[in-house]
Amino acid sequence: MRIGYPCLNRSIGCTSNRTFRLKSYTEERLIQTVSSNLDCLKKTLLYNAAKGILFFRITSDLVPFASHPVCKFDWQSYFSFQFSEIGSFIRTNGMRISMHPDQFTLINSVEKRIFDRSSKELLYHAEVLDLMGLDASAKIQIHVGGVYNDRDASLHRFIRRFGELDNAIARRLVVENDELYPVADCLRISREAGLPVLFDVFHHSVSNKGEGIPQAFAEFAPSWDPNRDGIPMVDYSSQLPGGRPGMHARSIDEGDFLSFLSMTMPHDFDLMLEIKDKEISALRALELASHDPRLLGQRP
């Protein structure tokens, strides 16, 4: 088990998701921003390695407008050295990487135009991971998408569209349960399309078909082929106390976390903490899990 946090580190004084407005797009601005984002990504990974945080989600804003028609710049070649250097650091330190395109990336949209645009966005994500020289265990996670008044047809449209994706994308894609499509639906897709299911604990608590956590684990874990995909990835968060249902907690709920660890024994997986205070909770989680056999031997 590796433990991690998404996209941002708030302790090191830089962020790798700096961006700018479309209106102010220039090649110069792009180069400057990507360069600073990559520098910060490297710093973030150095911090993580020093602290024993071995799972990290790379922000989709690393290369702003990468899949937008406005971008004609060959950032792949221009930054190839920096990407490969970062990738080599990741591999040397035994780190796991994920990416998560935002809500606008929908492969099951009724509109072909939206699928095409999403496909370009996914290709950008795959290129980032390819340029880093990471194998297919570095994943890109998306949700099933919209319902469009017909869940079954929309679920099958996901499967059909998945089959149309470039292999560079398909080999990395994993589908994540959410409020609209609970894990049972993702498993149907997985069985037909052959992609793994990324289990989101918090979404599951909001939307499920009665499966408890142990049962859900028993069902989705086999969708990951250890040789091709690596061990499963799991997203974890808990309810913000007093917040609207579905809001993410600001910091880790220690009791909930410990009970989650014990409920998921003996499954091994990499755990992404989707919690507002990011690396703070990840560090706390590492302490809380320090006696868990799945983490032993991983402290720096």
Next chain:
DNA sequence: GGCAGTCAAGTACGC
């Protein structure tokens, strides 16, 4: 320097 409004993108939902 600080604040408020806005930002590429889509969908669901309430009116």
Next chain:
DNA sequence: GCGTACTTGACTGCC
């Protein structure tokens, strides 16, 4: 049919 929430950090213009 239309407007707004979703979710969220960072940019931008304004003071």
